[in-house]
Amino acid sequence: MTAPTAPARTRTFVQALTEALDLMMAEDENVYLLGEDIGRMGGDFGVTRGLFEKYGAERVRDTPLSEAAIVGTAVGSAMVGMRPVAEIMFADFLGECYDQLVNNAAKLHYMFDGQFKAPIVVRTACGGGFGGGPHHSQSVEGWFLNVPGLVIVGPATPADAKGLLVASIADDNPVLFLEHKALYRVKGPVPEGKYAVPLRQAAVSRPGRDLTIVAYLKMTPEALAAAEVLAKDGIEAEVIDLRTLRPWDTDTVLSSVRRTGRAVVASEAPRMGGLAADVSATIAEECWSDLKAPVGRVGALDTPIPFSLVLEKIILPGRDQIVQAARQVLGAQPVA
Amino acid sequence: MPLDLEQLLDLYRDMWLVRAFEFGLEREFKKGTVPGMLHTGVGQEATQAALAAHLEKTDCFFPDHRCHGLNALAQERHAGTGQRIMAELFGRATGVCGGKGGSLHSADPSVGNFGDNAVEGSFMATVLGVALAWKMRRQPRVACCVIGDGTVGRGEFHESLNLAATWKLPVLYACVNNGYAISTPVGEAHASANIVDLARGYGLPCVQVDGNDIELAYAAVEQAVAHIRAGHGPYFLEFKTWRWQGLFSGEFRPAAEVRYWKDEHDPLKLARQKILATGRAAEAAVDQIEAEAKAQIERWIQFAIASPMPGSEKATANVYVGWEAASR
Numbered sequence: 001m002t003a004p005t006a007p008a009r010t011r012t013f014v015q016a017l018t019e020a021l022d023l024m025m026a027e028d029e030n031v032y033l034l035g036e037d038i039g040r041m042g043g044d045f046g047v048t049r050g051l052f053e054k055y056g057a058e059r060v061r062d063t064p065l066s067e068a069a070i071v072g073t074a075v076g077s078a079m080v081g082m083r084p085v086a087e088i089m090f091a092d093f094l095g096e097c098y099d100q101l102v103n104n105a106a107k108l109h110y111m112f113d114g115q116f117k118a119p120i121v122v123r124t125a126c127g128g129g130f131g132g133g134p135h136h137s138q139s140v141e142g143w144f145l146n147v148p149g150l151v152i153v154g155p156a157t158p159a160d161a162k163g164l165l166v167a168s169i170a171d172d173n174p175v176l177f178l179e180h181k182a183l184y185r186v187k188g189p190v191p192e193g194k195y196a197v198p199l200r201q202a203a204v205s206r207p208g209r210d211l212t213i214v215a216y217l218k219m220t221p222e223a224l225a226a227a228e229v230l231a232k233d234g235i236e237a238e239v240i241d242l243r244t245l246r247p248w249d250t251d252t253v254l255s256s257v258r259r260t261g262r263a264v265v266a267s268e269a270p271r272m273g274g275l276a277a278d279v280s281a282t283i284a285e286e287c288w289s290d291l292k293a294p295v296g297r298v299g300a301l302d303t304p305i306p307f308s309l310v311l312e313k314i315i316l317p318g319r320d321q322i323v324q325a326a327r328q329v330l331g332a333q334p335v336a
Numbered sequence: 337m338p339l340d341l342e343q344l345l346d347l348y349r350d351m352w353l354v355r356a357f358e359f360g361l362e363r364e365f366k367k368g369t370v371p372g373m374l375h376t377g378v379g380q381e382a383t384q385a386a387l388a389a390h391l392e393k394t395d396c397f398f399p400d401h402r403c404h405g406l407n408a409l410a411q412e413r414h415a416g417t418g419q420r421i422m423a424e425l426f427g428r429a430t431g432v433c434g435g436k437g438g439s440l441h442s443a444d445p446s447v448g449n450f451g452d453n454a455v456e457g458s459f460m461a462t463v464l465g466v467a468l469a470w471k472m473r474r475q476p477r478v479a480c481c482v483i484g485d486g487t488v489g490r491g492e493f494h495e496s497l498n499l500a501a502t503w504k505l506p507v508l509y510a511c512v513n514n515g516y517a518i519s520t521p522v523g524e525a526h527a528s529a530n531i532v533d534l535a536r537g538y539g540l541p542c543v544q545v546d547g548n549d550i551e552l553a554y555a556a557v558e559q560a561v562a563h564i565r566a567g568h569g570p571y572f573l574e575f576k577t578w579r580w581q582g583l584f585s586g587e588f589r590p591a592a593e594v595r596y597w598k599d600e601h602d603p604l605k606l607a608r609q610k611i612l613a614t615g616r617a618a619e620a621a622v623d624q625i626e627a628e629a630k631a632q633i634e635r636w637i638q639f640a641i642a643s644p645m646p647g648s649e650k651a652t653a654n655v656y657v658g659w660e661a662a663s664r
């Protein structure tokens with residue numbers, strides 16, 4: 001169960017996720033789903049569509065608005081061998097089950113000295129850009145970054161969505177699986193059958209020699225679009241998609257930056273305390289002598305996310321901010 | 337049905353084990369040999385002994401912060417290694433969690449102990465999952481969580497009761513109402529001073545019992561466990577009791593109240609009276625039980641003190657399953 005062997009078909013991001021759930025449920029009866037309106041309705045975004053009919057109400061389990069109980073149930077059942085996949089409708093509601101994820105799922109293997117594990121996956125829809133307002137648009141990975149024991153995954157393509165979800169369900173650690181709402185309808189090639197995209201392994205989404213752009217989730221397509229713009233000026237940007245956000249793949253990122261000597265790190269979250277800060281700091285620490293310019297960092301403005309699309313556009317970063325940061329990094333004088 | 341003498345004597349010994357455990361621990365804590373924080377279950381021994389008597393090692397319980405005694409009884413009954421709970425509280429390698437959990441995070445799934453969570457009551461959510469898994473596998477087991485009167489203020493209390501009742505899960509809620517959450521009287525913090533009143537709306541059986549009367553407590557747990565094992569869904573038990581430990585810094589409760597619970601309604605004194613009232617046990621034999629329990633606890637303390645500290649490699653072990661912790 002690693003690399004795909006079957007040919008790829010075109011599927012949406014949502015369909016790719018459904019395929020992963022279906023495959024894992026068919027193979028292992030310990031895999032079950034729980035969350036709000038995931039049964040007959042198939043989930044707010046349709047990720048569990050068709051699974052209720054196929055697997056029944058026991059394994060595709062509707063819950064009330066009880067986020068702590070949803071994740072608590074997942075954790076408890078995982079302690080006795082189940083492999084639950086919980087859906088939290090919007091990532092913004094992770095505050096309601098923060099304690100279960102941070103103080104329970106992420107710690108019980110450690111604090112009980114290996115006697116328990118919590119192989120849970122918590123899937124959730126994150127990200128903005130659609131007028132969802134302050135409570136349906138946030139990028140939440142920063143809330144969880146300094147929690148040892150937790151794995152955070154964030155796919156950017158349909159193929160990765162499927163392979164990473166398969167890998168997350170198979171993994172014995174608790175996984176927070178972030179799905180960016182703006183990517184749900186994106187189509188792309190998705191191999192048939194079961195395959196896993198390994199956790200903790202970034203992808204080089206586009207090779208290049210002049211600068212490294214590190215991105216994830218929705219910022220990956222934005223970075224690829226930025227690379228197109230830069231290419232028109234003869235600048236070859238390498239785009240790295242982190243895919244696993246915690247622990248992130250330092251090897252792939254650092255070896256790229258050592259080669260290009262320049263880096264931009266892009267995230268949709270506010271810059272303060274975010275993943276881009278950690279990646280930037282690590283590059284600065286590890287690649288100091290290879291860097292020809294200070295690391296550029298792209299993120300949201302330090303505000304909540306407003307409802308008005310006009311205002312939201314001011315807050316959230318995209319292709320243009322990445323291009324701008326890249327030009328700044330490219331124009332900077334060498335450090336030494 | 338009253339307990340026979342044999343059962344009473346067994347439970348009396350268990351209750352003394354709990355009390356001696358806590359007294360021994362308090363003494364060591366004052367000496368500085370036990371790190372961290374200490375919440376004891378002195379005064380609540382009957383409740384803990386009644387629970388321990390009915391929970392099998394294939395069941396599970398989530399103990400709260402006053403459950404050293406319950407943990408030790410389960411450990412001793414199912415594995416014969418009660419001393420490993422003591423060693424855990426001393427932070428030693430021989431403890432049930434190798435010293436990484438301590439007083440507030442002791443667990444050993446092989447005896448049904450699924451671990452305390454020092455975020456009080458979080459396991460009211462977690463217990464649902466264990467119960468759900470067993471229900472899905474048609475295993476007639478009991479998933480128990482022990483919660484204090486103060487802890488029922490958590491939102492998880494309501495999420496948990498609602499789902500356990502809706503899904504008919506095999507959960508035993510063992511609510512230890514000792515009258516206070518740290519300094520806050522139960523009646524001032526909740527809509528009712530009787531927690532069963534809060535639970536009843538969820539449509540599960542809710543029973544309040546004198547948690548200091550070992551016979552009543554034992555029978556109540558017996559009935560609850562039978563109900564759950566028969567597949568009838570969750571059960572809520574409220575034990576009315578009282579903890580001897582006041583605030584960490586000292587006593588704050590009215591003298592008459594203290595006198596009542598310590599002198600007139602002490603679970604150990606009550607049990608002793610019951611035993612002697614049978615007319616079939618000599619006072620010396622009953623004293624002997626107490627002395628043996630105390631001696632056993634001293635051996636456990638010696639075991640803990642003689643045990644090695646955890647090796648430094650343990651500091652970064654088991655952060656992730658199958659991966660090394662990040663080195664930076």
Ligand SMILES: Cc1ncc(C[n+]2csc(CCOP(=O)(O)OP(=O)(O)O)c2C)c(N)n1
Pocket residue numbers: 375401402454455456457483484485486487488512514516517518579
């Ligand atoms: C969620 C949470 N809030 C607060 C605390 C701090 N705290 C520890 S014990 C306690 C009181 C608990 O009271 P109760 O549930 O009645 O248990 P008791 O100590 O009386 O046995 C508090 C507030 C905590 N550990 N967890």
Ligand SMILES: [Mg+2]
Pocket residue numbers: 484485486512513514515516517518
């Ligand atoms: Mg209390």
